[in-house]
Amino acid sequence: MSATRYAPVLLALLVLLGACATPRPSTDTAPALRTNENLNSVLWTQTSAEYAATAIQAYQGATVMLDRALADSTWTAALEQLEQGDYHDLPPAVILDVDETVLDNSIYQARLVQHGAEFSRGSWQAWVREEKATPVPGALAFTQYADERGVAVFYVTNRRHEVEPATRNNLTAYDFPLPADEDRILTRAEQPDWTGDKGTRRTAVAGTHRIVLMLGDNLGDFLSEVEVSVAERAEMTQQYAEYWGTRWFVLPNPQYGSWDGALIDYEYGVSRTEKLQRKYDHLDTEGDRQTHDDQ
Numbered sequence: 001m002s003a004t005r006y007a008p009v010l011l012a013l014l015v016l017l018g019a020c021a022t023p024r025p026s027t028d029t030a031p032a033l034r035t036n037e038n039l040n041s042v043l044w045t046q047t048s049a050e051y052a053a054t055a056i057q058a059y060q061g062a063t064v065m066l067d068r069a070l071a072d073s074t075w076t077a078a079l080e081q082l083e084q085g086d087y088h089d090l091p092p093a094v095i096l097d098v099d100e101t102v103l104d105n106s107i108y109q110a111r112l113v114q115h116g117a118e119f120s121r122g123s124w125q126a127w128v129r130e131e132k133a134t135p136v137p138g139a140l141a142f143t144q145y146a147d148e149r150g151v152a153v154f155y156v157t158n159r160r161h162e163v164e165p166a167t168r169n170n171l172t173a174y175d176f177p178l179p180a181d182e183d184r185i186l187t188r189a190e191q192p193d194w195t196g197d198k199g200t201r202r203t204a205v206a207g208t209h210r211i212v213l214m215l216g217d218n219l220g221d222f223l224s225e226v227e228v229s230v231a232e233r234a235e236m237t238q239q240y241a242e243y244w245g246t247r248w249f250v251l252p253n254p255q256y257g258s259w260d261g262a263l264i265d266y267e268y269g270v271s272r273t274e275k276l277q278r279k280y281d282h283l284d285t286e287g288d289r290q291t292h293d294d295q
C-alpha cells in the first residue's frame with residue numbers, strides 16, 4: 001500500500017489534533033458567581049470612603065453637641081429621663097450602642113456572604129468571642145473626649161450577658177473608656193427586666209445620670225417599641241425630628257437592623273425565599289411610596 005493512500009486519513013488526524021490544541025472558550029471554568037442580599041451592604045461598610053466619612057460625621061457632630069449639652073442642665077437626650085424628671089443635678093452620661101456603633105462587625109457579615117449563610121446566634125457568639133471587631137471610625141476619639149470631660153460612657157448593647165467579658169476585652173484592647181470598678185456595659189437580660197427593648201436600660205441609667213447624648217445604628221437605640229411597620233417607623237422618626245443630629249446621632253448600618261426586620265414583619269424564621277419575596281414587595285417602582293418629607 002502506498003503512503004498516498006493514507007494521506008487523507010493522516011490529514012484528518014492532523015486537523016483533529018490541531019483542533020484539540022486550539023484554545024476554545026471553556027464552558028465549565030469558574031463556578032457561577034453567587035448573588036447575595038448583603039454583598040453591596042458589606043462592601044460599602046468595608047471599603048467605601050463614604051461609610052467612614054458618614055461615621056466620622058456623626059461623631060464630630062456629637063462632639064460639638066456634647067459641649068452644648070454639658071453647659072445646659074435642662075438638656076437630656078432620653079425620653080425616659082423626661083418622664084422621671086428631676087435630673088438637672090445628676091452627673092452627665094452618654095449612651096452608646098456597641099455593634100455597628102462603636103464596634104464594626106463587618107468581618108462576621110462578610111463571612112456570612114462568603115459562605116451564603118444566614119445569621120445565627122451560635123456563629124455570632126463565636127465571632128464575638130474572637131474579640132476581633134474593630135472600632136467604628138470616630139468612636140474612639142469621641143468616647144475618650146467624653147471621658148476626659150468627666151462624662152460617664154455607658155454601652156447599652158443587645159449582646160447577651162455571657163459575652164460581656166469578651167465585649168469588655170474587645171473594647172479595652174482599643175482603649176475605649178471603661179472603668180474597672182463599675183459596670184458600664186449593660187447587656188440584654190443582665191437584669192430580669194432588661195429585654196431587647198432598651199427602654200428599661202435607659203431608665204436605669206436615667207436614675208443615676210443625666211443622659212446628654214445617645215448614639216446608635218438602630219431606631220431602638222433611641223426609642224422603644226420600634227418593631228412596627230415601615231410607615232409607623234417613618235412617623236416616629238419625624239415625630240422626634242429635632243432630636244436627630246442634636247441629642248441623637250445615627251451611625252449607618254445597611255447590613256442588618258430593625259429596618260430590615262420591618263420588611264419581613266419581624267418574622268425572622270420564615271424561609272430565605274419568603275424573606276426575599278417580602279423585600280421585593282417593598283420596592284417602590286411607581287413613586288407611590290410616601291416620601292420622608294411627606295410625613
Ligand SMILES: [Mg+2]
Binds near residue numbers: 097099
Ligand atoms: Mg448596633
